[in-house]
Amino acid sequence: MTQDLKLLxxxxxxxxxxxxxxxxxxxxxxxxxxxxxxxYWGLTALYIMGHKDALDREEMIGFVMSCWDEEAGGFGAHxxxxxxxxxxxxxxxxxxxxDALDRLDVDRVVKFILSLQQPSGVFAGxxxxxxxxRFLYCAVNALSLLGRLFELxxxxxxxxxCECKNYDGGFGATAGAESHAAQVFVCVAALAILDRLDVxxxxxxxxxxxxxxxxxxxxxGRPQKLEDVxxxxxxxxxxxxxxxxxxxxSEKLVSFILSAQDPESGGIADRPGDMADVFHxxxxxxxxxxxxxxxxxxxxxxxxxxASIIEARGLRKGWKSLPRKSI
Amino acid sequence: MANLxxxxxxxxxxxxxxxxxxxxxxxxxxxxxxxxxxxxxxxATDYFRGIVKTGEKSLRVLDLTENIIRQxxxxxxxxQYRYKTLMALGVxxxxxxxxxxxxxxxxxxxxxxxxxxxxxxxQTRNPAPELAFIAGCLQEDAKNYHTWSYRQWLLAHFNDEAxxxxxxxxxxxxxxxxxxxxxxxxxxxxxxxxxxxxxxxxDRNEVLRRELTYVKMQISVVPNNxxxxxxxxxxxxxxxxxxxxxxxxxAPYCExxxxxxxxxxxxxxxxxxxxxxxxxxxxCAAAIEFMADIHESLGGDDxxxxxxxxxxxxxxxHDAFRKKYWEYRIREAQSRAH
Numbered sequence: 001m002t003q004d005l006k007l008l009x010x011x012x013x014x015x016x017x018x019x020x021x022x023x024x025x026x027x028x029x030x031x032x033x034x035x036x037x038x039x040y041w042g043l044t045a046l047y048i049m050g051h052k053d054a055l056d057r058e059e060m061i062g063f064v065m066s067c068w069d070e071e072a073g074g075f076g077a078h079x080x081x082x083x084x085x086x087x088x089x090x091x092x093x094x095x096x097x098x099d100a101l102d103r104l105d106v107d108r109v110v111k112f113i114l115s116l117q118q119p120s121g122v123f124a125g126x127x128x129x130x131x132x133x134r135f136l137y138c139a140v141n142a143l144s145l146l147g148r149l150f151e152l153x154x155x156x157x158x159x160x161x162c163e164c165k166n167y168d169g170g171f172g173a174t175a176g177a178e179s180h181a182a183q184v185f186v187c188v189a190a191l192a193i194l195d196r197l198d199v200x201x202x203x204x205x206x207x208x209x210x211x212x213x214x215x216x217x218x219x220x221g222r223p224q225k226l227e228d229v230x231x232x233x234x235x236x237x238x239x240x241x242x243x244x245x246x247x248x249x250s251e252k253l254v255s256f257i258l259s260a261q262d263p264e265s266g267g268i269a270d271r272p273g274d275m276a277d278v279f280h281x282x283x284x285x286x287x288x289x290x291x292x293x294x295x296x297x298x299x300x301x302x303x304x305x306x307a308s309i310i311e312a313r314g315l316r317k318g319w320k321s322l323p324r325k326s327i
Numbered sequence: 328m329a330n331l332x333x334x335x336x337x338x339x340x341x342x343x344x345x346x347x348x349x350x351x352x353x354x355x356x357x358x359x360x361x362x363x364x365x366x367x368x369x370x371a372t373d374y375f376r377g378i379v380k381t382g383e384k385s386l387r388v389l390d391l392t393e394n395i396i397r398q399x400x401x402x403x404x405x406x407q408y409r410y411k412t413l414m415a416l417g418v419x420x421x422x423x424x425x426x427x428x429x430x431x432x433x434x435x436x437x438x439x440x441x442x443x444x445x446x447x448x449x450q451t452r453n454p455a456p457e458l459a460f461i462a463g464c465l466q467e468d469a470k471n472y473h474t475w476s477y478r479q480w481l482l483a484h485f486n487d488e489a490x491x492x493x494x495x496x497x498x499x500x501x502x503x504x505x506x507x508x509x510x511x512x513x514x515x516x517x518x519x520x521x522x523x524x525x526x527x528x529x530d531r532n533e534v535l536r537r538e539l540t541y542v543k544m545q546i547s548v549v550p551n552n553x554x555x556x557x558x559x560x561x562x563x564x565x566x567x568x569x570x571x572x573x574x575x576x577x578a579p580y581c582e583x584x585x586x587x588x589x590x591x592x593x594x595x596x597x598x599x600x601x602x603x604x605x606x607x608x609x610x611c612a613a614a615i616e617f618m619a620d621i622h623e624s625l626g627g628d629d630x631x632x633x634x635x636x637x638x639x640x641x642x643x644x645h646d647a648f649r650k651k652y653w654e655y656r657i658r659e660a661q662s663r664a665h
Contacts, residue, residue: 031401081404082403128406128410166513166516167560172476173476176521178514210652211649213648213649222470224470246651247655248649249648
């Protein structure tokens with residue numbers, strides 16, 4: 001049954017286009033803090049599906065710039081939200097994908113990002129002070145995209161990642177925290193950008209990553225937890241960066257992702273039968289691209305952006321995805 | 328209307344808020360992703376923007392931010408401003424923590440709830456009650472990532488003997504409830520091996536022996552538990568103990584029907600080499616993998632042959648899912664041998 005499933009591209013494109021017109025008030029206003037991220041997820045998914053112009057470019061750039069926090073020198077998730085590193089990275093990625101980086105005050109943004117580094121080497125998300133290796137990755141990714149990586153204290157940054165390495169070869173959100181696939185992705189991708197993959201115990205980690213696959217083909221984020229489509233990206237991208245994508249069963253994973261689509265309204269959910277959202281749509285599509293699904297555009301797993309854009313900026317690292325199948 | 332309804336009235340309708348100028352959501356551009364508000368949320372956030380503009384830090388701001396947080400626990404600006412207000416007012420933070428106890432249970436998966444708590448506890452410098460609170464949260468959601476990492480932060484930050492004192496018992500308790508709880512296994516490693524040496528644990532050989540006994544017992548009860556095998560490998564790697572020292576323990580787990588020990592010793596559990604429990608699913612793929620690693624580490628052609636045979640059985644039968652990985656192990660080992 002699942003072998004007949006295909007990626008319903010036109011349906012997902014209109015799903016993303018319709019996000020801005022959502023009638024579901026409650027869910028929509030509660031996710032204002034994710035708005036910038038949501039636009040990045042939507043745009044990247046469209047790009048990978050070959051429909052990068054499906055959303056209005058000027059409107060999008062206008063929205064991004066309306067989130068500029070003049071006081072902090074970064075981007076918030078929504079107009080008049082305080083600047084945060086998560087939304088700042090998404091804003092930069094959107095502007096690059098829309099070829100509008102000239103709208104950015106690069107010096108100020110770099111200053112904002114660097115100001116968030118803590119003595120231990122980790123980054124805070126904003127002045128509130130929450131720290132997490134996710135923010136470290138956002139900083140490294142953003143500085144690299146802006147061509148300002150040379151301003152980063154690399155030693156301190158890498159030493160914090162080392163502090164987060166666990167006995168199972170994985171990485172956690174902070175020093176002492178449990179290994180988790182999403183944190184593994186951010187640490188491995190940051191190390192890839194910094195050319196320090198030597199820190200990784202590759203065999204142990206890649207085995208741990210391949211062990212995320214469950215009999216139903218889906219991937220989980222930690223041992224004994226449930227499968228979720230977004231791990232198709234977190235786990236897969238780390239395996240791709242470490243050149244071990246063959247260590248999971250790709251056919252079964254493709255089937256799993258496809259079976260989580262909403263065949264009526266479009267979009268992809270965390271698992272079959274659940275409600276779709278733009279986050280899982282993006283990471284499902286991203287996973288499929290890395291798995292060589294036919295008709296999709298190549299994705300760079302390190303930056304989670306279209307590979308051609310990263311290559312054009314001279315930032316491509318030595319990752320390997322599965323060869324693209326022909327239609 | 329009686330004041331009983333006052334708590335749920337819009338701020339725009341409350342006379343005590345008359346002096347504040349509410350500021351609507353900034354929308355100078357036609358929003359690509361427009362927000363649709365419920366009247367209550369719009370009202371509360373309009374007034375929030377109003378008091379942020381004037382920099383007010385008062386008790387009613389605490390009410391307002393609590394209201395917003397209850398409607399949207401991810402509104403991080405509300406959390407930040409609430410914290411600043413608490414600091415400015417100098418209110419007793421223990422009270423704030425009790426409020427947070429209620430919210431944390433409701434919003435277990437929200438980063439802000441936990442970060443706010445960290446900030447408060449750094450101020451009160453009273454971490455002890457937090458352990459019971461965290462244990463309570465874990466009753467609701469035994470693998471919550473934020474909850475466990477908050478516990479790890481608390482222990483490491485205060486690094487107090489009294490705080491650490493019952494931690495091993497706590498982990499034992501969590502693993503009694505669910506021996507497959509990976510977070511609990513991780514926490515055990517953190518407590519025993521990653522946070523310095525505490526009173527009573529100075530004999531590291533004794534500690535290692537204790538932990539080996541513990542993990543072997545847990546494996547014997549439920550062999551197909553990847554977290555336990557990862558823990559075993561972790562402690563062997565950490566102490567640089569050769570895997571081969573575990574050979575007699577691992578051997579029975581590699582067979583479908585291992586020969587059980589002599590009946591006369593049925594009541595005595597062999598702590599060195601606890602046998603697989605009667606209802607265990609055998610052979611255990613993790614054990615076969617471990618045995619292959621043992622043979623690979625011992626070196627020589629005969630051992631390599633055994634390792635390859637074990638990896639092949641995993642590729643073809645016991646863990647066919649990860650066929651490519653097992654084939655990689657075979658190739659790697661062969662190329663290193665020549």
